[in-house]
Amino acid sequence: MPAAAPSTAIDDYLKTxxxxxxxxxDPVTPSQLATTLGLAPSTVTEMVQKLAAQGLVSHRPYGPVSLTDAGRLRAAAIIRRHRLVETWLVREFGYAWDEVHDEAEVLEHAVSDRLLEGISARLGHPARDPHGDPIPDAVGAVDREPFLLLGDAPIGHTGRVLRVSDRDxxxxxxxxxxxxxxxxxxxxxxRGAVRVDGGSSIELADAAASAVWLTA
Structure with missing residues (x-):
């Protein structure tokens, strides 16, 4: 059986x-995982095999990678930590929504379960983080509305902004x-133009088309 992988490395793969x-x-492929994580394909292949041996992912050679029930539960738990920490930093410490991701990447591994649940209670058990991503509950469940990517929305479509990607x-x-x-x-x-809250039409950067999700 492959050797056990470090916990933080496992979490990073499962989150991705x-x-x-x-x-x-669309399920993720090993090559997409390698690109996102900035790792060599051979490194990713080896790790995926270890995760499969631990029952956290399902994968066949040259095929996509999917989380098992156990893998999804573990991924949801670490994502809950990350998103609660982001929300905490914005609400309690005045961080802007473009500043919290890297801080949360560090703190998600340091916060105890007791402190995490205390943070959740203090914040009123929020359902979404500052970017609109749903925060899984303690058993990994999320509440997600039907959505539409801005770039796929037809002219005339009106929707509430559900989520904005935090990548950029x-x-x-x-x-x-x-x-x-x-x-x-x-x-x-x-194309690339919107009206916000009934105001005048404005042009957005091209990257917004693939970074903003609206209610369907």
């Missing part, structure tokens, strides 16, 4: 697999300046 299918349905801090700042943040109403007025 979970994230990949959270807002779309500069884009987050630009979208916040334009009013395109979680909870605001957006109407698609043209």
């Amino acid at each position: 697999i979970y994230h990949h299918t959270e807002w779309q349905n 801090p500069a884009l987050l700042r630009a979208l916040e300046a334009a009013g395109v943040d979680v909870g605001h109403s957006v109407t698609v007025t043209g």
Whole structure:
């Protein structure tokens, strides 16, 4: 049987697999995992085999990688930690939504279960983090509304901003300046153009098309 992998490395893989299918349905491939994690394909293949041996993922050679029930539960637990910490930093410490990701990456591994549940209680058990991502509950369940990627929304579609990707801090700042943040109403007025909360039509950066999710 393959040797056990370090816990933090396992969590990083499971989170990446979970994230990949959270807002779309196509399963992740080992090559996509390697690109996202910045690792050599051979390294990823070896780790996927270890995860499969531990019952955390299902995978066949040259095929996609999927979380098992046990893997999804573990991934949801670490994502709950990350998103609660992000929400805590924004609400209690005045962090901006483009500043919290890296801090949460560190703190998610350091916070005890007792402190995490205390943070959740203090925040009123929030359902979403500052970027609109759902926070799994203590058993891994999430509440997600039907959604539509901004780039797939037809002209005339109006929806509430459900989620904004946190991958690009500069884009987050630009979208916040334009009013395109979680909870605001957006109407698609043209290719790359929207009206926010009934205001005038504005042009968004091209990257917004694949970074903003609306209610369907």
